[in-house]
Amino acid sequence: MLSLAPRLAGARVKRVEDPRFLRGGGAYLDDLRIPGLLHAAFARSAHGHAELRHVEVGLARAAPGVVAVLTGPDLAEWVSPLAPRLEGPGFWPTRCPALAEDRLRFVGEPLAAVCAERASQAVDAAELVAVDCQPLSAVANVVSALAPGAPLLHEAAPGNVLFHRDHRHGDVEGAFARAHLVVGEAFTHARSSASPLEPRGLIASWEGERLTVWTGTQAPHIYRAGLARAFGVRDDQVRVIVPDTGGGFGQRMHVLSEDLAVAGLAWVTGRPVKWVETRRENLGCASHAREARVDIEAAADARGALLALRARVVSDNGAYHVYPLTAALEPLGMAGIIPGPYRTPAYEWDAVGVATNKPPLGAYRGVGMTMGAFVMERTLDLLAERLHVDPAEIRRRNLIPREAYPFLSAAGFVYDSGDFPKALEMALELADYEGLKRERERARGRGRLLGVGISCYTEYTGMGSATYRSRGMSDVPGHEAARVSIQLDGAVHCRLSMPSQGQGHATTTAQIVADELGVPLESVVVSQPDTDQTPAGSGTFASRGAVSQRGAAGAAAATLRRRVLDGAGALLEASPADLELRDGRVTVRGVPDRGVGMAEVAAAAGEGMLEVTEAFDPPGPTFSGAVHVASVEVDPETGRVALHRYVVVEDCGPVINPVIVEGQIHGAVAQGIGEALGERLVYDEWGQLLTGSLMDYPLPTAADVPSFILGHLETPSPLTPGGHKGMGEGGTIGAPAAIANAVADAVKLLGVKVISLPISSESLIAGVDR
Numbered sequence: 001m002l003s004l005a006p007r008l009a010g011a012r013v014k015r016v017e018d019p020r021f022l023r024g025g026g027a028y029l030d031d032l033r034i035p036g037l038l039h040a041a042f043a044r045s046a047h048g049h050a051e052l053r054h055v056e057v058g059l060a061r062a063a064p065g066v067v068a069v070l071t072g073p074d075l076a077e078w079v080s081p082l083a084p085r086l087e088g089p090g091f092w093p094t095r096c097p098a099l100a101e102d103r104l105r106f107v108g109e110p111l112a113a114v115c116a117e118r119a120s121q122a123v124d125a126a127e128l129v130a131v132d133c134q135p136l137s138a139v140a141n142v143v144s145a146l147a148p149g150a151p152l153l154h155e156a157a158p159g160n161v162l163f164h165r166d167h168r169h170g171d172v173e174g175a176f177a178r179a180h181l182v183v184g185e186a187f188t189h190a191r192s193s194a195s196p197l198e199p200r201g202l203i204a205s206w207e208g209e210r211l212t213v214w215t216g217t218q219a220p221h222i223y224r225a226g227l228a229r230a231f232g233v234r235d236d237q238v239r240v241i242v243p244d245t246g247g248g249f250g251q252r253m254h255v256l257s258e259d260l261a262v263a264g265l266a267w268v269t270g271r272p273v274k275w276v277e278t279r280r281e282n283l284g285c286a287s288h289a290r291e292a293r294v295d296i297e298a299a300a301d302a303r304g305a306l307l308a309l310r311a312r313v314v315s316d317n318g319a320y321h322v323y324p325l326t327a328a329l330e331p332l333g334m335a336g337i338i339p340g341p342y343r344t345p346a347y348e349w350d351a352v353g354v355a356t357n358k359p360p361l362g363a364y365r366g367v368g369m370t371m372g373a374f375v376m377e378r379t380l381d382l383l384a385e386r387l388h389v390d391p392a393e394i395r396r397r398n399l400i401p402r403e404a405y406p407f408l409s410a411a412g413f414v415y416d417s418g419d420f421p422k423a424l425e426m427a428l429e430l431a432d433y434e435g436l437k438r439e440r441e442r443a444r445g446r447g448r449l450l451g452v453g454i455s456c457y458t459e460y461t462g463m464g465s466a467t468y469r470s471r472g473m474s475d476v477p478g479h480e481a482a483r484v485s486i487q488l489d490g491a492v493h494c495r496l497s498m499p500s501q502g503q504g505h506a507t508t509t510a511q512i513v514a515d516e517l518g519v520p521l522e523s524v525v526v527s528q529p530d531t532d533q534t535p536a537g538s539g540t541f542a543s544r545g546a547v548s549q550r551g552a553a554g555a556a557a558a559t560l561r562r563r564v565l566d567g568a569g570a571l572l573e574a575s576p577a578d579l580e581l582r583d584g585r586v587t588v589r590g591v592p593d594r595g596v597g598m599a600e601v602a603a604a605a606g607e608g609m610l611e612v613t614e615a616f617d618p619p620g621p622t623f624s625g626a627v628h629v630a631s632v633e634v635d636p637e638t639g640r641v642a643l644h645r646y647v648v649v650e651d652c653g654p655v656i657n658p659v660i661v662e663g664q665i666h667g668a669v670a671q672g673i674g675e676a677l678g679e680r681l682v683y684d685e686w687g688q689l690l691t692g693s694l695m696d697y698p699l700p701t702a703a704d705v706p707s708f709i710l711g712h713l714e715t716p717s718p719l720t721p722g723g724h725k726g727m728g729e730g731g732t733i734g735a736p737a738a739i740a741n742a743v744a745d746a747v748k749l750l751g752v753k754v755i756s757l758p759i760s761s762e763s764l765i766a767g768v769d770r
């Protein structure tokens with residue numbers, strides 16, 4: 001008989017980490033107290049593009065409290081630059097030094113690092129650094145970077161092209177030739193920033209030839225390898241300890257110059273050095289996101305069924321490949337996902353990553369897919385409009401039916417599972433789509449601008465080593481691991497190779513482990529990674545958490561369960577097959593009095609004997625997805641967009657924790673709202689940032705976020721243990737597309753095109769007669 005204990009996985013369990021966080025008990029990087037700590041600050045480039053002749057640090061060195069000042073040439077001899085790699089053709093590498101050496105390539109690029117006894121002294125001294133440089137013409141956007149004769153950012157990247165690939169599937173030309181209708185448009189996306197609540201930072205400390213770094217990285221082992229390579233030491237000479245972390249959203253996946261420079265300061269001073277960036281540095285100098293243009297053409301038959309797609313994707317990558325993801329990240333991601341959850345027989349794309357004098361483009365929640373969904377969903381609405389078909393109907397005519405899975409997409413992905421026709425109907429019903437349309441018509445009659453928008457997207461999640469190998473990403477291993485142990489007091493410890501930045505991994509992992517071991521949730525403690533104690537893995541990105549938790553921690557706990565039963569069997573003189581494990585006790589089935597506790601089993605086994613490590617290589621990608629329906633109202637006076645109703649029907653396979661999944665959707669949609677309606681980093685032609693603070697870069701606030709109506713559909717993945725699929729990025733992927741479609745619907749009669757993210761209020765009322 002199976003155990004009748006209620007399962008924790010799938011239940012609405014409250015997050016175990018929250019009581020501590022809510023009481024202020026979190027320990028983030030800046031809370032750590034380490035004796036003898038020095039503080040770092042950076043002097044940064046004021047130029048978008050310049051030849052760097054000399055950095056004068058005499059005054060800074062003599063300033064009060066200063067212990068060391070480093071420049072590019074000081075570090076060049078013993079710290080290798082970051083050199084992200086991508087195997088295969090169409091890749092032109094860049095070398096990004098810890099501190100600029102002879103060229104400045106973006107405003108904010110670090111050129112000297114100062115450390116002092118107090119943080120304020122370091123900041124003051126950094127201002128005394130003087131720079132002798134010759135400004136060069138900047139290429140601040142893709143058009144000027146690709147112009148003939150444009151100044152080159154890197155010798156190794158002719159024409160300022162960092163990445164270029166193309167792909168063709170099916171008879172694209174034939175499809176366009178026989179199409180009933182072709183629609184085309186050029187869509188753009190502005191530069192944005194992941195903007196985690198806690199800015200980036202690290203503490204670095206050397207003991208002999210061993211480096212310890214405390215940092216809220218999303219990818220501790222990748223970070224460790226990056227630092228080890230830069231300093232020419234073995235991976236095991238670097239220890240990375242991840243404290244509590246206040247959001248990453250992709251930005252903490254990278255190793256950036258400052259990471260190397262701070263470790264360099266720690267080496268020369270022989271003391272631990274801390275650096276926590278300012279809000280301004282986070283916005284202006286850390287990795288950015290998104291900036292791209294996509295030219296798309298879609299061919300359809302008379303009913304609006306898609307025959308073929310053609311896309312040219314260009315991403316404005318900024319000055320360097322970001323480590324370890326490279327400039328392939330956005331263009332490859334965008335191009336691949338454009339066909340979305342639709343049957344598109346033929347597709348050809350061409351994708352380019354271009355070097356410009358701006359900070360490097362990096363990961364941000366929804367990488368590539370947000371723009372991909374925006375482009376595809378707007379294109380479908382254009383098609384619907386031309387054919388006078390309802391946007392819901394055009395989707396019905398194109399969505400991949402459930403029975404067609406596994407489905408080979410025209411971009412070459414195997415979509416493993418999904419039921420979009422059902423998700424669409426659920427979402428329309430939850431939104432009362434017909435009611436919204438009637439309301440829209442009534443409001444239009446009174447001069448109000450209401451609109452309804454739909455977006456459907458599918459999302460690659462839970463990738464493993466096969467995906468990263470096939471993409472040529474040699475610095476992203478792709479596997480994960482977990483170590484689960486039973487302590488002498490019966491408590492269960494779990495060390496997962498991936499950290500949490502707020503996704504609630506300590507809860508969802510504990511749910512899985514507690515179920516497997518038959519112990520209460522409270523007795524499972526899941527810790528943030530410490531590379532000295534945590535088995536090696538890749539990290540938290542690309543929505544791989546749920547899949548890996550089940551795969552690694554679930555497997556380790558299952559093996560441990562067998563060992564516990566064996567151990568208890570010996571103590572109870574019973575066959576393990578006759579035992580059951582529940583509430584932290586092993587009892588002989590049917591004889592509840594004959595039992596032993598976990599602690600006794602652990603004591604009998606001996607210290608450390610009940611410890612299991614399992615590695616897991618996700619077999620994915622597994623494709624999850626959602627349907628979003630948004631209704632909006634545009635103020636004809638101000639162009640302000642208000643969100644009225646917001647519906648998401650999400651399918652990430654079996655949900656481990658609905659509270660967490662819903663929270664992920666809320667947060668991700670909030671970020672998508674910011675992306676759709678406000679966030680825009682503006683640069684002038686010299687590469688100067690004009691929107692350098694959160695006064696000019698409007699992150700969404702609670703006032704911008706409506707309440708949500710959520711529905712879940714669970715189409716399990718046939719690939720992953722438990723059928724789980726990832727979803728942490730999904731809200732951000734679906735929201736801009738749905739909002740853009742709703743806004744376009746609202747302003748349709750004004751003749752305004754909605755082709756750029758974010759959608760500016762000015763653009764909406766440009767044509768309004770007042």
Ligand code: MCN
Nearest residue numbers: 247248249365502508542543544545546656657726727728
């Ligand atoms: N989950 C679940 N059942 C499922 C799928 C997921 O209960 N079927 C749970 C997971 O157990 C996990 C959470 O939902 O607790 C998100 O899972 P998943 O989609 O696997 O994503 P990851 O855990 O890999 O998290 C990464 C993802 C990414 S790539 C970005 S970017 C992002 C995001 O998560 N950054 C975040 N959500 C974030 N949330 C917070 N608070 N902070 C960030 O930096």
Ligand code: SMO
Nearest residue numbers: 250364365541542
């Ligand atoms: S942008 Mo998420 O870290 O893949």
